[in-house]
Amino acid sequence: MTDTAAKPAPQPGETTTKAAAVSIWEIFLEFLIIGATSFGGVVPYLRGSLVTKRHWIDDKEFVEMLSISQSLPGLNATNMAVLVGEKLRGVMGSIAGIIAICLPGGLLMFAVGIFYHHHGDHTFITAALKGVAAAAVGLILSTVVSLSKKSLSHNFDFVFMAATVIAVNRLHLGVPRTLIAVGILAILFHHPRKAQKESVKP
């Protein structure tokens, strides 16, 4: 939690202590910026903003929070806003984070919904949307690759990863059952005595 010193900081001397001094307004503003600019998936923007730019959390905490976010019901983006907001400023931090991250996209989709309702089936609009969705697939995959490099601590983790994909997409077990079954196996695999002997990749 205190090993962010290795990363380049925008200004020297404010790497680890910054989190203590964050105001509600700063949290609101940062999540509002993420909410307004994170086209095509929030995770890389969250990382860029919270870890790289602000140093509010380090990469290891980011991955931990992301795994908590992904394990709980709720979207990664809003759960991350709640978790990071809570870490920085408690209840008010969480509320500021979640409202700010939802506001720009929510307002946009409100307007888009009205527009689409009236001008729905334009050929180019539909075509553009297909290209956008395809590009988003490339984006999510690149995030998957970079997170895998950072957060997987054992080669056997790839087996759990593959088991998850197969259970959801091939066996159609549903996310909750898959999560409980594969999650418990993976947690038991990484049991405390074993974990002490290993160290997570930097």
Added chain:
Amino acid sequence: MNQIPALIRVFAYLSLLTVGGGMAAFPEMKILTVDVHKWLTFPQLIHLYSVGQMAPGPNMMMIVSIGQWAGGILGAIAVLGAFFGPTAVLAFIVAKAWKKLEKWPWRTSIQRGLAPVAIGLMISGTYTIARLSVVDLPTLAIAVVVFGILTWRHVNPGILVLLGGAVYMLAMR
């Protein structure tokens, strides 16, 4: 509007299914919003979902449009509250409990164990979206090129996503 209680019920339920990402709730969302309540058609749902991919922020903000269609501005607000309120409270409670368990040895085990599962769920979501959106050679090319650029270069992904839309629109003229 008398649709509002139904909107709250449906979206509060759907929010509990979004473990590992919004895509997990998509099949149930189709059944409830299209087949049961007839708030919109299936093609409209797919279109709104695609638009939602382009919008910044949490990737299920398209639910706002469904709320707006079914219940006006109050419908949009009701849907947002129902979809994000309960899961936010849950995340908050878990975050607090997690901090108190800092010394608990299983905490590290849980984190290390859940990491590959979380990444697996992300891949599953990508696969589900890909089946809907990578449908021909141009869309495959767009996905591969965007993946390649983002893996080897730091570029704002939003620009690439918008370019993807523009390229496909031109390719399909």
